[in-house]
Amino acid sequence: MANYSLLKVFCIAVMLGAIVIKGEGLMSDKQAQKKRGVSLACEILKQRFGDRFHTGDSICEQHAHTLTYLLNQPPDAVVFTQSSDDIKWVVQVCAEHECPIIPFGAGSSLEGQLNAPDGGVSIDLSQMNGVIEVHPEDLTVTVQPGITRKALNLYLRDTGLFFPIDPGADASLGGMASTRASGTNAVRYGTMKDNVLSLRAVMPDGREINTASRAKKTSAGYDLTRLLVGSEGTLGVISELTLKLHGVPESIVGGICHFETIAAACDAAIQTIQYGIPIARIELLDAVQVKACNDYSKLNLAEKPTVFVEFHGSQASAAEQSALFGEIVKDCGGSDFQWTNDEAERNKLWQARHDSYWAARGLRPSADAIVTDACVPISRLAQCVEETREDIESNNLLAPIVGHVGDGNFHTLVLVDPENEVEMQCAKAFAGRLSARAIAMGGTCTGEHGIGQGKKAYLRDELGDTVDFMAMIKTAIDPHNIMNPGKIF
Numbered sequence: 001m002a003n004y005s006l007l008k009v010f011c012i013a014v015m016l017g018a019i020v021i022k023g024e025g026l027m028s029d030k031q032a033q034k035k036r037g038v039s040l041a042c043e044i045l046k047q048r049f050g051d052r053f054h055t056g057d058s059i060c061e062q063h064a065h066t067l068t069y070l071l072n073q074p075p076d077a078v079v080f081t082q083s084s085d086d087i088k089w090v091v092q093v094c095a096e097h098e099c100p101i102i103p104f105g106a107g108s109s110l111e112g113q114l115n116a117p118d119g120g121v122s123i124d125l126s127q128m129n130g131v132i133e134v135h136p137e138d139l140t141v142t143v144q145p146g147i148t149r150k151a152l153n154l155y156l157r158d159t160g161l162f163f164p165i166d167p168g169a170d171a172s173l174g175g176m177a178s179t180r181a182s183g184t185n186a187v188r189y190g191t192m193k194d195n196v197l198s199l200r201a202v203m204p205d206g207r208e209i210n211t212a213s214r215a216k217k218t219s220a221g222y223d224l225t226r227l228l229v230g231s232e233g234t235l236g237v238i239s240e241l242t243l244k245l246h247g248v249p250e251s252i253v254g255g256i257c258h259f260e261t262i263a264a265a266c267d268a269a270i271q272t273i274q275y276g277i278p279i280a281r282i283e284l285l286d287a288v289q290v291k292a293c294n295d296y297s298k299l300n301l302a303e304k305p306t307v308f309v310e311f312h313g314s315q316a317s318a319a320e321q322s323a324l325f326g327e328i329v330k331d332c333g334g335s336d337f338q339w340t341n342d343e344a345e346r347n348k349l350w351q352a353r354h355d356s357y358w359a360a361r362g363l364r365p366s367a368d369a370i371v372t373d374a375c376v377p378i379s380r381l382a383q384c385v386e387e388t389r390e391d392i393e394s395n396n397l398l399a400p401i402v403g404h405v406g407d408g409n410f411h412t413l414v415l416v417d418p419e420n421e422v423e424m425q426c427a428k429a430f431a432g433r434l435s436a437r438a439i440a441m442g443g444t445c446t447g448e449h450g451i452g453q454g455k456k457a458y459l460r461d462e463l464g465d466t467v468d469f470m471a472m473i474k475t476a477i478d479p480h481n482i483m484n485p486g487k488i489f
Contacts, residue, residue, distance in 0.1 A: 034098060038119050041099035042077045045090060045121065052080040063104050063122040065115045069368045069418060070454055075102055075116035080124045084200065084208055084239040090123055091237065092206035098480045103233040105175030106148060108167075110371050111452030113179065113232050117486040123237060125174055131155050132240065139245045140197060140214055145174025145238045161245040164189035167448065168354045174238040179450040180230030184353070187273070187406030188280040188312065191448070193229050195244045201228055201236035204478040214242055227473070232450050233484035235477050249312035252280075253322050254346040255339030257329045258304040262286055262389055262401070265305040266382035268332040269405040273378050275328070277321050281310040282406040283353055286389065289360060289400035296359035297352035302335070307405075308353055309339075310346070353402075360400045360413045367398075367415040372431045372454075374438035375409040375447030384441055385410055388434055395426055409447035436461065451488045459488065 060074035100120025128144040167183035182191035198212035211225040259265040326337040403410025435445035445458040
């Protein structure tokens with residue numbers, strides 16, 4: 001009888017425990033096990049990292065998605081790493097307890113790459129911000145992942161070299177590699193995939209690998225560098241990068257011109273590329289975005305579709321390129337092309353372009369932003385942008401357009417009231433149509449923002465069964481799905 005009573009008490013206790021677990025968020029057994037794994041990993045990491053380990057609500061929220069409408073899903077904890085050994089230590093502990101890991105650089109990604117839908121640990125790499133070695137004779141530099149592009153170029157200022165990839169935000173180099181960033185200079189210098197020679201990464205089992213040498217080219221085995229560039233932290237944590245550098249041009253000439261229509265502005269960009277003019281930057285701002293920039297950056301530009309351009313080269317070649325571009329502008333019905341080689345004037349214009357996100361937000365300060373981008377073959381650019389503009393106007397949306405039109409890439413920022421369900425649905429439907437439009441024209445649903453959480457719905461439409469093979473690679477490398485889960489697939 002005593003044994004029976006003891007057994008009965010035990011069973012009741014187990015049942016009550018199960019009820020408690022179910023009551024705390026109605027978790028399944030698997031979810032409860034994962035939560036216990038996260039808790040155990042956090043306890044171990046807290047003992048190891050001390051004041052570099054944080055669980056406060058504020059800091060965790062800051063390490064999740066903050067820039068657009070996507071829900072903020074904070075991690076359970078944040079660890080600030082200072083070396084590749086720190087990263088390995090974190091990954092090994094998290095792997096043992098199947099705790100999710102979310103790499104964090106500067107926090108500027110736009111498609112929810114930083115969110116922690118399953119909780120877990122954010123690895124903040126911002127303190128790994130050093131330059132390891134520069135080889136000016138080889139035009140290469142090796143850096144830690146947390147250094148930002150501006151900090152790197154400041155470090156290189158006395159070498160006569162610079163790193164050209166400029167996504168606008170002062171992003172970390174590790175984050176830029178993870179999202180395959182590009183930006184305003186991509187038309188001349190390419191994207192991150194073209195400028196990362198090799199990298200080191202800590203893989204899901206805690207081993208650190210080196211994907212290639214510093215040689216300019218290689219045919220040795222699979223190209224794991226390109227696999228990890230653009231993987232959005234879903235395959236490993238980048239711990240070091242070796243990058244290509246370029247010589248600072250002798251002369252930099254920049255300027256602007258205005259057009260009566262977006263189509264005419266796009267035609268000017270298309271002809272510039274098709275004629276082989278080696279332009280460094282060619283950026284489109286529609287009239288709505290120009291108004292926003294005027295207000296935010298205290299400019300006085302004509303509120304018409306406007307193109308910002310920049311040419312790099314010798315004084316003679318930059319002047320020649322500018323003159324040729326001026327002829328194209330005239331043929332497309334644009335205003336006189338106004339250009340200058342004065343650095344202060346150029347910087348003021350480009351700073352306004354880089355501040356376009358915040359300028360656009362100023363058009364409706366109380367609104368949330370749905371930021372999206374698309375990229376199409378250059379021959380379809382004018383049609384795609386024009387149809388997108390018509391789509392915006394016919395649905396009464398407030399959505400400025402900016403674009404790196406030299407490579408067929410453009411962005412929209414839809415300003416919506418998050419409390420207005422009708423507005424939100426209209427804006428999301430517009431973003432879906434933009435992705436479908438770009439894909440139908442032989443383009444992509446994202447030119448440089450990545451897939452993250454925001455673009456998952458369109459990836460299979462673009463790539464079909466290729467997505468299955470991507471998922472196979474993910475499963476093979478990360479069988480327990482601890483590396484930035486819930487992204488891409």
